[in-house]
Amino acid sequence: MEHVRCPPCLQVTKHPISLMILMVCSCTVKLSIKSFRVPKLCIEVPETATVGSLKRTVMDAMTALLGGRIHVGVLLQGKKVRDNSKTLSQTGISSEDNLDALGFTLEPGPLIAPPPLCYNEPPLLLPCGAAPQNLISSLTTPVLDTKIPDATADPPLLTNSAKAMDSNYKHTSSQTDILTDQKLSESRALVPVPAMNVEVLAVVPANQKIRKSELARRRTRRPFSVSEVEALVRAVEELGTGRWRDVKLQAFENVDHRTYVDLKDKWKTLVHTAKISPQKRRGEPVPQELLDRVMAAHAYWSQHQANKASIILELGELQTLKLTEIELW
DNA sequence: ATTAGGG
DNA sequence: CCCTAAT
Structure with a gap:
């Protein structure tokens, strides 16, 4: 089995990463992963290894290679091999003839480890071996399930109906929320411009100055x-x-007043807040626990910026990839 | 429409 | 939060 030649020039950011089968002998399956970052990364899996371990091995390799955690699935004849407990030989992956039908599915997975329960050391990137499974569930947990009465009238961030009413501007009835929401929100700017001025402005060349x-x-x-x-x-x-x-x-899908730009801005201030002394922070104090997570995520994504973006965005397309020629980017 | 940063 | 250049 000949090697897939590595891309000669690798100065640009997007380069092919090929994962291929190097060879198969009677007792082990040897895989070779090549990329611009890791010229040659060999993986050897015993025929007696389980499907689960194969997935894990490939995942770890991809993680080490791309810096992002990826869910790996194994395909045989185009069908997913769910049973992780079976060995490769039991599944039929050990024989050479079946390798042509062997493939992997790559799906984006959580790329950062949820903060541990201790908040002392600046958590570094999780090692390839870090238990990933349990992390996933915690990340997919619905936002806020139980709401403990909060004296600070902290509006529960529900996935919807968050715009129910502006507790800040208790006003007319509740049947005209939509209307009041807009008007009240900008009440301070309600000062109407004298009709006369409007006319003047409309007649005068200065159309642009129309407030x-x-x-x-x-x-x-x-x-x-x-x-x-x-x-x-x-x-x-x-x-x-x-x-x-x-x-x-x-x-924040159903929270109209929070745009993605707002979220980006808030993140910026959160990172800043986390850096300054607690004394200099203003407003409702953000739990240190959250600030620690902010710093951890900030550090993590600063390091994996280039990789994660591409992986996540491109991976969606790659539903099924042939083991002999997995190409990303 | 989004992203990314300075204002 | 706003304003915008650059995608």
Whole structure:
């Protein structure tokens, strides 16, 4: 079996990563992963190894290679091999003729380890071996399930109906929420412009000066609640700091007043907040626990920025890949 | 429409 | 939060 020649020039960012079968002998399956970062990474799996261990091995290799955790599935004849307990030979992956039908599915997985229960050391990137399974579940846990009465009137960040009403602006009845929401929010800017001026402005050449206050009225300030920060942090831990659109969709889809730009900005301030002394922080204090997670995620994504983005975005397309020629990017 | 950063 | 250049 001949090697797939490595790309000669590798100065650009997007280069092919090929994963191929090197050879198979009677008792082991040898795989070779090649990329611009790791010229040659060999994997050897005993025929008696389980499907689960194969998946894990490939996942670890990809993790080491790309810096992002990836879910790996094994395919045989195009069908997923679910039983992780079976050995390769039992599954029929050990024989050479079946290797042609062998393939892997790669799916993006959580790329950062949820913060441990201790908040002392700046958590570094998780080692390939770090238990990944249990992390997943915690990340996919619905946002806020139980709501403990909070004296600070912290609006529960529910996945929807979050815009129910502005407790800040208790006003008319509740049947005209939509209307009041808009008007009240900008109440301070309600000062109407004298009709006369409007006329004048309309007649005079200066059309441009038509108070863009109507369009660019500064939105009323709405400090992020702790629960909102929690949701933001959780989303960023999983999605990174370069996909605010997705963060918005995942954690604030039904919260109209939080745009992805707002989330991006909030993250910026959170990182800053986490860096300054607690004394200099203002507003509703953000639990140190969350700030620690902010720092951890910030550090993590700063390191895996280049990789994760591509992996996540491109991987979606790669549903099934032939083991002999897995190409990313 | 989004991303990314400075204002 | 806003404003925008660059995608």
